[in-house]
Amino acid sequence: xxxLEIRLLGDPVLRERAAHVDxxxxxxxxxxxDMFDTMYEADGVGLAAPQVGIARRLIVVDSRDPDVEPMAVxxxxxxxxxxxxxxxxEGCLSIPGIREVVxxxxxxxxxxxxLEGRPIRVEAKGLLARIFQHEIDHIDGILFIDRISPLxxxxxxxxxDKVKPVTDHVPPDATKGGL
Ligand code: NI
Numbered sequence: 001x002x003x004l005e006i007r008l009l010g011d012p013v014l015r016e017r018a019a020h021v022d023x024x025x026x027x028x029x030x031x032x033x034d035m036f037d038t039m040y041e042a043d044g045v046g047l048a049a050p051q052v053g054i055a056r057r058l059i060v061v062d063s064r065d066p067d068v069e070p071m072a073v074x075x076x077x078x079x080x081x082x083x084x085x086x087x088x089x090e091g092c093l094s095i096p097g098i099r100e101v102v103x104x105x106x107x108x109x110x111x112x113x114x115l116e117g118r119p120i121r122v123e124a125k126g127l128l129a130r131i132f133q134h135e136i137d138h139i140d141g142i143l144f145i146d147r148i149s150p151l152x153x154x155x156x157x158x159x160x161d162k163v164k165p166v167t168d169h170v171p172p173d174a175t176k177g178g179l
Contacts, residue, residue: 002034003041004052009095009143009160011053018048018055018139021074024117028058032072032115035060044093046131046179048138051094059135063128073120076112076136081105081129088130090144092179097163098156100148104133134179144179 007013021028031054039047039060049058062070086106091099107125110132114120124132134144145153 001037004034004038006038006042006047006051006093007053008164009145010164011094013050013053013055014094014138014143015141016050016055017141018050018057021056021058021113024074024113024115028056028074029115031056032058032060036062036070036072039093042093044179045127046135047093048135050138050141057139059132059139061128061131061135063131065128068128071120071122072115073110073112073122073132074114074117076110076132076139078108078133078136079111079121080109081133082107086126086130088127090130090134090179092134092144095143095145095160096165098145098160100145100152100156102130102134102144102147104130104147108133110136131179 035047035052038052045063046059046061049056057075059076060072082105084106085103087101087103089099090102106129108129110122110124112120145156
């Protein structure tokens with residue numbers, strides 16, 4: 001297990017459409033373990049493989065709800081989502097220091113594979129639904145700032161220019177509470 005470097009906005013890997021995972025093998029399980037370590041180290045609630053520089057369709061999620069197990073999902077996809085939406089503030093471990101209100105479907109059904117290659121289906125609402133949608137966006141190269149108004153995005157990017165870390169490495173304190 002290892003804590004990996006989190007890629008930041010501006011890194012092209014965050015804008016790639018990540019590749020389908022064809023085989024759920026030990027390499028994938030090791031990557032998922034490292035992603036959990038990286039997410040917990042950064043005090044995040046979700047992480048997608050492109051955020052650690054791997055353009056493959058794998059996410060880890062822990063909404064910190066005692067009734068919901070932490071999950072790694074391979075090739076996750078939203079199969080249905082509600083027409084009713086929720087608005088809530090989001091951050092992202094790849095854009096530390098920036099938070100914006102994002103409107104998303106309030107409920108979503110997610111399907112994919114677990115780390116044994118078995119099909120799983122999650123009926124998510126609230127924070128869990130938001131995390132899944134945010135992380136699945138990541139594997140399609142979409143960031144939460146793409147889901148706010150152009151005006152708000154312009155201001156957010158201007159703020160990011162001022163607060164973004166100057167090195168490739170994320171200062172630990174700047175990453176708290178992201179996805
Ligand atoms: Ni994110």
